[in-house]
Amino acid sequence: MSFPWAKQYEPANDFTKFLDEKLPLPRFVYNAVGAGYPVPRNLNYFWNFGVLAGFCLVLQIITGVVLAMHYAADATVAFDKVEHIMRDVNYGWLMRYAHANGASFFFMVIYLHIFRGFFYSSYKAPREMIWLLGVTIFLLMMATAFMGYVLPWGQMSFWGAKVITGLFGAIPLVGEPLQIWLLGGYAPDDAALNRFFSLHFLLPFVIAGVVILHIWALHIPGSSNPTGVEIKSESDTVPFHPYYTAKDGFGLGVFLILFSIVVFYLPTMLGHAENYIPANPLSTPALIVPEWYFYPFYAILRAFTIDVTIPFTGIVLIKAQLLGVIAMFASILIWFFLPWLDKSPVRSGHYRPLFRKFFYVFLLCMAILFVCGGAPAYEPYIMLSQIATAYYFLHFLVILPIVSSIEQPKELPFSITEAVLGKDDKSVLDKPAAAKA
Amino acid sequence: MIRIGALALGFFFFATVIFWSFIPGAYTHFFGEHPPKAAEKVFHLEPKDVSFSFDGPFGSWDAQQLQRGLKVYKETCAACHSLEQVSFRSLSEIGYTEAEVKAIAAEFTVPGVNPDTGEAEGRPGLPTDKFPSPYANDIAAAAANNNAIPPDLSLMPKARKGGAPYIYSLLTGYQDPPAELLQKYPEAKPGPGLNYNPYFKNLNIAMVAPLTVDGQVTYDDGTEATVDQMAKDVSAFLSWTAEPTMIERKRTGFWWIGFLIFATILAYLSKKQVWSSIKGKD
Ligand code: HEM
Numbered sequence: 001m002s003f004p005w006a007k008q009y010e011p012a013n014d015f016t017k018f019l020d021e022k023l024p025l026p027r028f029v030y031n032a033v034g035a036g037y038p039v040p041r042n043l044n045y046f047w048n049f050g051v052l053a054g055f056c057l058v059l060q061i062i063t064g065v066v067l068a069m070h071y072a073a074d075a076t077v078a079f080d081k082v083e084h085i086m087r088d089v090n091y092g093w094l095m096r097y098a099h100a101n102g103a104s105f106f107f108m109v110i111y112l113h114i115f116r117g118f119f120y121s122s123y124k125a126p127r128e129m130i131w132l133l134g135v136t137i138f139l140l141m142m143a144t145a146f147m148g149y150v151l152p153w154g155q156m157s158f159w160g161a162k163v164i165t166g167l168f169g170a171i172p173l174v175g176e177p178l179q180i181w182l183l184g185g186y187a188p189d190d191a192a193l194n195r196f197f198s199l200h201f202l203l204p205f206v207i208a209g210v211v212i213l214h215i216w217a218l219h220i221p222g223s224s225n226p227t228g229v230e231i232k233s234e235s236d237t238v239p240f241h242p243y244y245t246a247k248d249g250f251g252l253g254v255f256l257i258l259f260s261i262v263v264f265y266l267p268t269m270l271g272h273a274e275n276y277i278p279a280n281p282l283s284t285p286a287l288i289v290p291e292w293y294f295y296p297f298y299a300i301l302r303a304f305t306i307d308v309t310i311p312f313t314g315i316v317l318i319k320a321q322l323l324g325v326i327a328m329f330a331s332i333l334i335w336f337f338l339p340w341l342d343k344s345p346v347r348s349g350h351y352r353p354l355f356r357k358f359f360y361v362f363l364l365c366m367a368i369l370f371v372c373g374g375a376p377a378y379e380p381y382i383m384l385s386q387i388a389t390a391y392y393f394l395h396f397l398v399i400l401p402i403v404s405s406i407e408q409p410k411e412l413p414f415s416i417t418e419a420v421l422g423k424d425d426k427s428v429l430d431k432p433a434a435a436k437a
Numbered sequence: 438m439i440r441i442g443a444l445a446l447g448f449f450f451f452a453t454v455i456f457w458s459f460i461p462g463a464y465t466h467f468f469g470e471h472p473p474k475a476a477e478k479v480f481h482l483e484p485k486d487v488s489f490s491f492d493g494p495f496g497s498w499d500a501q502q503l504q505r506g507l508k509v510y511k512e513t514c515a516a517c518h519s520l521e522q523v524s525f526r527s528l529s530e531i532g533y534t535e536a537e538v539k540a541i542a543a544e545f546t547v548p549g550v551n552p553d554t555g556e557a558e559g560r561p562g563l564p565t566d567k568f569p570s571p572y573a574n575d576i577a578a579a580a581a582n583n584n585a586i587p588p589d590l591s592l593m594p595k596a597r598k599g600g601a602p603y604i605y606s607l608l609t610g611y612q613d614p615p616a617e618l619l620q621k622y623p624e625a626k627p628g629p630g631l632n633y634n635p636y637f638k639n640l641n642i643a644m645v646a647p648l649t650v651d652g653q654v655t656y657d658d659g660t661e662a663t664v665d666q667m668a669k670d671v672s673a674f675l676s677w678t679a680e681p682t683m684i685e686r687k688r689t690g691f692w693w694i695g696f697l698i699f700a701t702i703l704a705y706l707s708k709k710q711v712w713s714s715i716k717g718k719d
Binding site for chain 2: 087260263
């Protein structure tokens with residue numbers, strides 16, 4: 001949706017006039033990220049992460065395509081090919097370190113983006129569809145990153161692939177055939193490496209497609225904002241360009257500095273040393289863990305250590321491993337239901353005192369899961385991840401619905417303008433403001 | 438009431454984490470025993486504190502040191518370890534001339550075929566070859582080394598947590614097992630063909646101490662070849678083989694990040710300028 005006061009695109013010369021008639025691409029851009037797109041004037045820096053995520057995707061695709069030119073998905077040479085990229089290809093080291101650390105930074109950005117959504121309830125009506133598409137993107141990203149990590153064919157690549165695909169083996173009846181079908185064999189080998197490469201190449205473009213839908217869905221209601229009060233008049237908004245292009249430009253600069261410090265000075269900090277040892281099916285690493293961005297979900301997976309049995313008979317109903325798999329998938333799928341679990345009419349956490357407290361407890365819960373996911377499987381980590389897993393589901397399934405129905409929200413400002421300036425003399429709601437604010 | 442509950446719960450989580458992270462061993466009180474402390478948990482040592490010329494954001498290679506390290510590798514380590522990712526040609530990056538590279542390559546025998554009979558046989562290395570393994574295959578390697586295969590060293594500093602200091606510590610860390618260890622953990626006594634080294638992950642390594650006497654290698658640049666010096670030099674050399682582009686990376690990063698800081702300052706100023714016409718917080 002565009003607001004009635006949105007500026008209209010006017011072709012400046014004959015060429016753009018011609019273009020506007022035949023293929024109105026400049027108009028499209030103008031209305032999407034130009035002066036023709038009014039945006040709340042009060043967005044804080046948490047609203048930068050969407051643009052940054054888009055940047056990361058483009059960066060992954062560009063560096064990835066270059067890597068793919070020099071890589072070969074063959075278990076006998078994959079490891080050496082990656083080293084060939086590091087040593088012999090011009091700026092190959094840069095492409096590879098940017099790609100590997102780019103994945104990490106992509107996830108950092110996405111986590112901040114998602115938690116912004118949790119805090120400001122960005123998932124609520126009228127933005128449910130944006131949220132649903134976002135969760136879909138996150139799932140696709142996880143699949144992409146998992147398969148990408150297998151490609152260098154180091155020890156962690158191999159054993160990570162083995163452990164994760166092994167999870168499917170936990171599914172009753174179809175588990176084992178399914179696992180063999182997924183891998184194209186009993187253990188990860190050439191067949192698996194080739195299909196992972198093929199899918200790892202494909203999925204980012206699928207992600208790009210879903211991102212387009214995500215942004216399309218966003219442009220219908222427009223962005224939410226830190227007050228959570230919807231736009232009421234022109235004075236609540238500023239045109240995207242130049243206001244948010246300038247702000248996003250600055251944000252991108254800060255992001256690039258942090259990213260470059262890691263790429264150029266600490267490029268192996270976020271990885272595992274074991275992955276510089278070629279894959280060896282005969283030697284199991286002491287500790288098999290995924291990349292850091294999967295830690296919280298890996299902790300949920302490993303939190304289930306006891307089979308569900310019929311008491312006193314010893315008959316196993318559900319194996320612990322299967323429970324873990326279900327819980328791990330459920331922990332993300334549950335986000336799809338969030339718009340309907342949190343019923344409070346107020347969006348922003350700033351005006352929801354009770355919700356805010358639980359939000360911080362939830363952050364702590366995620367932090368605990370994170371630590372446990374990277375830790376070896378012994379006490380106290382098992383116990384901690386069990387408590388935190390329980391609390392994770394409690395938060396979404398019990399706490400959020402209850403809190404949203406009993407809490408007394410604080411008084412909301414009349415409008416964004418009032419929140420920013422302290423007063424808003426336009427109380428006429430639906431009349432488009434004629435004069436400039 | 439719920440607020441109190443929330444706070445209590447939050448506090449509980451908070452306190453739990455703080456408690457476990459700061460009081461060592463406190464958790465065993467609640468959740469039973471930690472896995473029994475194995476000898477390698479008690480006697481294992483972290484790498485020694487040693488610095489190299491390539492450390493830090495402004496570090497650079499010491500070409501003399503890398504050449505000395507190559508000599509140590511050639512004369513001792515190469516008897517058991519390959520450098521399969523490293524081509525002889527790339528030695529020109531550490532200061533060898535084309536002729537010297539050719540000569541070094543020719544010192545090694547690589548797999549080839551007899552041009553007349555077509556039968557497999559070794560031939561002298563060429564600059565385009567990589568540092569070969571001294572063994573025909575893994576089985577031969579294991580058979581010659583008490584069932585332990587000497588790993589390829591090309592990426593060693595990146596493939597172990599401690600990097601170059603770890604390799605240095607490992608090479609200089611051979612010693613007799615402490616009496617206390619033998620007393621407390623008789624089963625941790627090095628088995629036949631194993632050597633006690635507290636820097637190795639499970640304390641007993643199959644590699645015999647490769648650097649044992651001063652002067653084992655004669656350096657061309659007159660540096661005194663103490664065991665310590667040789668260990669340091671070969672660790673530096675292996676850091677180069679692990680990432681020959683390390684210094685190029687750091688130098689590129691310096692200019693690039695400098696540019697980024699400049700561009701980001703400009704971006705900040707223009708953002709401020711754009712928003713200055715709007716009242717209230719941005
Ligand atoms: C959603 C975006 C993407 C993510 C999250 C992602 C993630 C990853 C990860 C985690 C690795 C392992 C890095 C390592 O340990 O070295 C990897 C490797 C790789 N990726 Fe991607 N990737 C993405 C997009 C792409 C694209 C679009 C391509 C190619 C068209 C690509 C091609 C490759 C190749 C060839 C490798 C193996 C080389 C290497 O290990 O450095 N990636 N990717």
